[in-house]
Amino acid sequence: MYSLIKTLHSSIAWITLILIIIAIITALISVSGKKNLSGSNFKMVFYAFIVVHIQLLLGLILYFVSPNGFSSLSSETMKDSSARLVALEHPLINIIAIILLTIGYIKAKKALDNGNAGKTVLLFYTIALVLLLSRIPWSLWLNM
Numbered sequence: 001m002y003s004l005i006k007t008l009h010s011s012i013a014w015i016t017l018i019l020i021i022i023a024i025i026t027a028l029i030s031v032s033g034k035k036n037l038s039g040s041n042f043k044m045v046f047y048a049f050i051v052v053h054i055q056l057l058l059g060l061i062l063y064f065v066s067p068n069g070f071s072s073l074s075s076e077t078m079k080d081s082s083a084r085l086v087a088l089e090h091p092l093i094n095i096i097a098i099i100l101l102t103i104g105y106i107k108a109k110k111a112l113d114n115g116n117a118g119k120t121v122l123l124f125y126t127i128a129l130v131l132l133l134s135r136i137p138w139s140l141w142l143n144m
Contacts, residue, residue, distance in 0.1 A: 001065070002062075002065050002066065005058060005061055005062050005065065006062060006066070008058055009055065009058040009059055009062050012051065012054060012055050012058065013055060013136070015051055016048070016051050016052055016055045016132075017129070017132070017133075019044070019047050019048035019051050019052075020048045020052070020101075020125055020128065020129050020132070021129065022044050022048070023044045023045045023047075023048040023121060023125050024121070024122060024125050024126055024129065026041045026044045026045065026121075027045070027117075027118045027119075027121035027122040027125065028118075028122055030117075030118030031118040031119055031122055035118075036112065036115040036117060036118065037108070037112065037117040037118045037121065042108075042109075042112065042117065045105060045108060045121050045125070046105070048101075048125070049101065049102070049105045052098055052101055052128075053098070053102075056094075056095070056098050059091065059094065060091075063091050068083070068086045068087060069086070069087060069091075070087075073087055073088065082137070082139070085135065085137050086137055089135050090135045090136070090137055093131050093132075093134065093135040094131070094132055094135055096131060097127075097128040097129075097131035097132045098128065100124050100127055100128045100131070101124060101125055101128035103124060104120055104121055104123065104124020104125055104128070105121075105124075107120045107124070108120040108121045108124075
């Protein structure tokens with residue numbers, strides 16, 4: 001079960017990052033063209049929103065069943081930078097990023113009428129992407 005969830009979490013991460021990047025590009029095109037996000041373009045924002053939350057659920061399950069997750073939190077873990085990244089920094093910063101992405105989605109959905117949806121998505125999704133990229137355990141992830 002652990003290895004299946006870990007594989008899913010790692011695999012869906014690629015899809016998540018790609019969808020967030022596509023949503024940001026869609027918002028950037030909308031803002032640069034001084035157009036509002038249309039229904040079809042806003043679907044990409046929605047797909048990224050959904051996949052990010054699926055990733056969050058998989059990550060939370062993994063965090064509590066993994067030997068490197070919640071059960072490994074100790075003073076020794078905090079002294080080791082790679083263990084701290086996996087046990088504390090990755091989950092905490094990614095949850096903050098997902099909260100920001102969620103706020104951005106909700107605000108953008110409300111702003112579809114007044115034309116500010118693209119700017120909202122661009123701001124919140126970009127901040128979320130930077131946070132997500134900053135706390136990915138690249139050495140573990142790329143060696144899978």
